[in-house]
Amino acid sequence: MDLKQLGKYEIVDKLGEGGFGAVYLANNTRLKKRVALKVLHPQVASDEVLAAYFEREALALARLEHTHIVRVFDYDQIDGVSFIVMEYIDGTTLDRLLRDQRVFALDEIVSIFRQLLSALGYAHENGVIHRDIKPSNIMLTGSGEVKIADFGIAKVAGAAKLTRTGTGAGSLLYMSPEQIKGTNIDNRSDIYSVGVTLYQVVAGRTPFEADSDYEIMTGHLERAPLAPSQLKGSISRDLEEVILKAIEKKPEKRFQNAQEMSEALSRIKSGSEITVVARDNQFAKTIAVSTHPKVASAKTRMLIPALAVFAVIVMAVIWLLTRGGDESKTSAQTFADSLATGRTLFSQKSYTEAAALFSVLKNSASASQVDKSEALRYEAASRDSLAAPILPVEVHRVDSTAVVSDEKVSPAATGSVAVTVDNYDRFEPVTVIFDGKREGYQGSQLVFEKLAAGMYEVTVATDLGRLTNQVQIQNDRKECSFTLSDLTSKLTVTSLVADNPGDIVSAQVYIDSEKIEDGETPFSAKLMNGTHKIWVEHKNYRTEGKPRFVTLSRDTLIEFVLRKK
Numbered sequence: 001m002d003l004k005q006l007g008k009y010e011i012v013d014k015l016g017e018g019g020f021g022a023v024y025l026a027n028n029t030r031l032k033k034r035v036a037l038k039v040l041h042p043q044v045a046s047d048e049v050l051a052a053y054f055e056r057e058a059l060a061l062a063r064l065e066h067t068h069i070v071r072v073f074d075y076d077q078i079d080g081v082s083f084i085v086m087e088y089i090d091g092t093t094l095d096r097l098l099r100d101q102r103v104f105a106l107d108e109i110v111s112i113f114r115q116l117l118s119a120l121g122y123a124h125e126n127g128v129i130h131r132d133i134k135p136s137n138i139m140l141t142g143s144g145e146v147k148i149a150d151f152g153i154a155k156v157a158g159a160a161k162l163t164r165t166g167t168g169a170g171s172l173l174y175m176s177p178e179q180i181k182g183t184n185i186d187n188r189s190d191i192y193s194v195g196v197t198l199y200q201v202v203a204g205r206t207p208f209e210a211d212s213d214y215e216i217m218t219g220h221l222e223r224a225p226l227a228p229s230q231l232k233g234s235i236s237r238d239l240e241e242v243i244l245k246a247i248e249k250k251p252e253k254r255f256q257n258a259q260e261m262s263e264a265l266s267r268i269k270s271g272s273e274i275t276v277v278a279r280d281n282q283f284a285k286t287i288a289v290s291t292h293p294k295v296a297s298a299k300t301r302m303l304i305p306a307l308a309v310f311a312v313i314v315m316a317v318i319w320l321l322t323r324g325g326d327e328s329k330t331s332a333q334t335f336a337d338s339l340a341t342g343r344t345l346f347s348q349k350s351y352t353e354a355a356a357l358f359s360v361l362k363n364s365a366s367a368s369q370v371d372k373s374e375a376l377r378y379e380a381a382s383r384d385s386l387a388a389p390i391l392p393v394e395v396h397r398v399d400s401t402a403v404v405s406d407e408k409v410s411p412a413a414t415g416s417v418a419v420t421v422d423n424y425d426r427f428e429p430v431t432v433i434f435d436g437k438r439e440g441y442q443g444s445q446l447v448f449e450k451l452a453a454g455m456y457e458v459t460v461a462t463d464l465g466r467l468t469n470q471v472q473i474q475n476d477r478k479e480c481s482f483t484l485s486d487l488t489s490k491l492t493v494t495s496l497v498a499d500n501p502g503d504i505v506s507a508q509v510y511i512d513s514e515k516i517e518d519g520e521t522p523f524s525a526k527l528m529n530g531t532h533k534i535w536v537e538h539k540n541y542r543t544e545g546k547p548r549f550v551t552l553s554r555d556t557l558i559e560f561v562l563r564k565k
Contacts, residue, residue: 007078009037009085025088035073036089040082041426064126068119070139070149089147094201095135104201106236106268108144113198114262115146120194121258123148124187131185133193134174135200172213173206177221177249182517188251191261195246195254202235203228207247211343211436213461213514221249238268339375343436346378355382378436415451415473421460422483430484433459457533459512460484466512468533470549488526490555495521495536498544498563505562507536507543521560529553536560 003011009026012034016023021040028035062072074085094112104112116138123130130137132150139147176192178185200206207226208219219225228243229235242264248254255261338361345354358379417434421441424430430441434448435456451473459468460482471478495507506520512533516523521536535546541562550558 003039003081006037006039006081006083007076009035011037034088036070036086038084038086042080064123064128066119066122068115068146068148069123070147087147089139089141089149091139091141091145091147093136094138094140094197097140098135098201106239109198109201109239110265110268111144112138112140112146113194114265116148116194117258117262117265119146119148120187120190121262124190124258129185129187130190130193131179132171132174133190133197134171135197138197172216173209175220176251178251180217180220180517186251187257188254191246191254191258192248192251194258194261195243199225199228199243199247202239202243203231205231210340211433211438214510215340217515236268242268342375342378346382352382355379358382414449415453415475416447416449416477417451417456417458417471417473418477418479419446419448419458419460420479420481422481424484426486427462427464427484429463431461433461457513458482459533461512465528466514466532467528467530468512468549469531483530485529487529489529489552490524491527491532491534491550491552492524492555492557493521493534493536493560494523494557495538495543495560495562497541498561505538505541507538507541507560507562510535510537510547527552534558536562538562540565 003024005011006026008028008030010029012025012027014022014024015036021038024037024039026035026037027033062075065071070089071087072084073087076083076085116133120130120133130148133148137148137150139149141147172180174193174196176185176189179189196206208216208223210216210219225244225247228240229237242261245264246254246261255264338357342354342357342361345357358375361375419432419434419441421430421432424441424443432439432441432446434446435451437448439446441460453474454472456471456473457468458471458480459466462484467482467484469480469482471480491511493509495505497505506522509516509519509521509523510533511519511525511527516525519525529552531549531551533547534550535548536543542565544561544563546560548558548560550556
């Protein structure tokens with residue numbers, strides 16, 4: 001949308017743009033004052049839920065007047081264009097500073113988060129829960145003053161509940177367990193998100209980063225986070241205790257309000273520095289050197305025992321994944337954890353250890369055919385990176401109806417996939433997920449190269465939904481195109497028991513590799529038109545013909561057959 005003027009506001013420059021709208025720097029021609037205009041895209045203004053979120057942001061901010069909250073001056077509509085007039089902040093986001101490897105003194109970190117907590121405490125007292133605290137919503141001025149922005153999905157006391165089937169409010173990496181579950185939340189949900197953000201600032205990554213949304217959700221809900229000091233040794237013990245208390249899974253174990261957390265931060269001893277670490281497209285990578293030489297030398301001394309520990313882990317994995325008996329659930333979880341460990345080793349270029357681990361995982365009885373195929377590809381890539389001789393290996397390919405095995409391929413393949421996303425600008429931010437890699441889509445075709453022959457999955461993720469498709473590589477280049485759409489269709493998923501259709505069994509539904517909370521067959525949801533990956537699971541049954549790739553263009557019913565294990 002090319003804007004020059006909105007009523008008395010003269011557009012000076014575009015400051016940023018997302019899937020819902022854009023933010024402009026503007027001049028109030030009557031008061032001769034600079035302001036920021038948040039303008040809702042006309043193409044989404046007709047969506048009642050999105051328009052209501054936009055209006056709710058104006059409502060939430062208009063009732064809040066605090067030094068560390070971006071102020072709202074007005075909300076208006078001119079010629080069908082809805083916009084919020086806000087205070088213009090001459091600064092940058094905490095997210096940008098993290099990506100630029102900004103080095104913070106401990107005193108500075110405490111100051112930033114105490115200002116943040118002061119603003120949130122005020123908002124909570126006035127019946128507003130932010131629900132989307134993250135670095136990109138925290139603005140910092142040149143003088144170090146904090147301003148909280150984007151109350152678009154705030155929970156406002158007394159306001160009507162807004163829902164959209166198949167989408168969640170908030171950003172998954174920073175979301176509290178109760179927010180993920182969809183249960184009632186209170187101010188302690190914001191405390192959790194502040195804790196995750198503080199964890200990221202001092203440790204260089206969020207506590208539960210993973211290759212899939214399901215793994216991230218499982219981390220928030222079930223797994224204990226690594227202590228930040230295990231990722232960065234220079235973190236003081238008292239700061240670490242504050243972080244870990246803020247991200248307790250049970251709200252009653254966290255700080256009970258913003259003031260309580262702020263007071264705990266005020267008691268932290270000052271003086272040390274925290275070096276923020278850089279991030280790649282998938283995980284955080286530590287590239288900065290500790291400011292404490294003794295700590296650095298201690299890490300070096302730990303290298304040999306760490307390698308010994310890894311050897312023990314590999315031995316344990318081999319034992320757990322190859323043993324028989326009634327340990328299937330434990331083995332399956334061990335396999336998932338080990339696969340994640342292998343991906344991390346590969347991303348850290350520890351190719352020898354990665355190849356050894358994937359060699360075990362590819363033959364595990366606890367893995368699905370898709371997981372085995374992934375382990376095989378990673379093993380091949382690890383050995384290829386080591387320039388080691390490779391023997392032909394067995395690959396299992398998965399399609400919507402059958403498993404094809406006994407194909408012999410060379411891992412030193414040269415296939416590639418070129419991914420294109422149409423209409424991406426209406427749904428930003430857009431992420432392409434391919435073979436464990438996550439890359440933001442910016443309009444240019446994304447090409448993934450040096451692929452072994454086999455079946456691959458490509459997922460496009462947005463805040464409003466996902467699409468997933470398959471592509472078969474045979475040492476060639478394949479085009480994979482997605483079209484993001486405002487149109488939705490109703491998908492209904494059912495299941496029946498083979499040889500006894502009268503049995504009623506509710507199976508857990510998975511859509512585009514995400515476990516659907518409270519989603520058991522029979523299940524219905526509105527999904528974005530396009531191709532989706534669907535399957536169901538039940539602990540006592542195996543599912544025939546999974547997964548299925550369904551291209552929605554109208555209301556669709558799919559049925560899975562369950563057989564007793």
